[in-house]
Amino acid sequence: MSALNPTVQAYGELQAAFDYYNRALFGGELPFCLITMQREKRTYGYFSARRFVHRQDKSMTDEIALNPSYFGVVPLLEILQTIVHEMAHAWQLHFGEPGRRGYHNTEWAEKMEAIGLMPSRTGKPGGAKTGEKMADYAIGGGLFMLATAELLTTDFRISWLDRFPPVQPGVASILAGMEGGEDEEDSELAGMLSPVMVGGRSNREKYRCPSCKVQVWGKPGLSLLCGFDECKAARFELVGQ
Template sequence: MTKSSNKSEAEIVPLYRTKESLSSNWRTVDPTTATYAHLRHAYGFLNLVLFAGQLPSSLITFQRKAGSMGYFCHKKFTSYDGVIITDEIALNPLHFALGDKETLSTLAHEMVHLWQHHFGNVTATLHNEQWAAKMLSIGLIPSHTGKVGGRQTGQRVSHYIDPGGKFDQAADELIAKGFVVAYVEQLTPKQKALKFKKNASKTRFSCCCGQRIWGKPETAANCDRCKTPFV
């Protein structure tokens, strides 16, 4: 980890986590710059440390998709002139309050999807065995429950962090250098109560092109329009 950190890295934008410090410095902090500078830096660092720097750049967006901490969409955006095409990694800000390391783990989870689209084999099962093996190799353990013993493959699979593993060490190094989730969404008491509520018998699946279907949690289906799995 130390060797890789000697390479050129983006500067971390200083942030102020308390209301007291923010009140005296708010004029010097631009929320958009602070938010995306940290995520851009994190993507570059995790790419270097966990993926040997082989991943192409991706557009990072914020999307409030119910029941999801994030998602990946291949070749979702293009430049106005059509010359540049880029993938999308979407992060759900509703879950940023879980902490800096959890947010970084979601980013790394979606980076594995990006890796598979560019260097692996994508199948109708979104989280297949190849994806699970890559997750394990970077120190994230796939689990459909997000806990020990959960199923490692399927349409809806989360993860938990391998203590002391590659990701855990990389995240600790990033956080020690100043990475923070810049802004956490303020929720009403009602939103907090409903935040993680799911209907187990009827789940909505979406494609990054906007199409939606409803089905059981174990449903596996591809979008006819863009040939990518519903998630």
């Protein structure tokens, strides 16, 4: 068990990432914001302008929210990309012209590209650069990757991981790789994570693929087949049965 206060450690790491990328990618121009963790469904994070107001002096601050549900099952690079993606929204609010609510416009897309993240509606090369719901991918040799490479030469990490990530094909694949991989630490960690169906586990049962050991929660009486090629449509079994 870590001797550090979990709240201080978890939020301190996120603040450290914000401070680092603010210096490395935004010239230290971004004002402070309130970083929160929110389990918003089907999103890694979001930016909310002037979301909080101070009770005494009535000053306002923006929010950058990150979804901790994915911290244990996506690469650290993706968590850092999410932070910088939302920081680009903060930059546009304070130094540019944001689009209508929820829309990622050309100015935002150009800033993202300038700091080394390629906006893409699909999250892959060739995707539209503007739109309502946008992903991105790191540009090889770009500023983000260079800055991140430098960050990862330090002892920076995201220490606290949600043990109950949401069930998605990508998450299941990552967990299967962790459990079957050569890294002993990853394999042990995977055994401590229990993917759950979005919406909670009330009146649900746990099922496990007998081949890759991926686990999911679902309503009683389901007949599930594993979709991984190597499992050859193995039928999920009730855990404990």
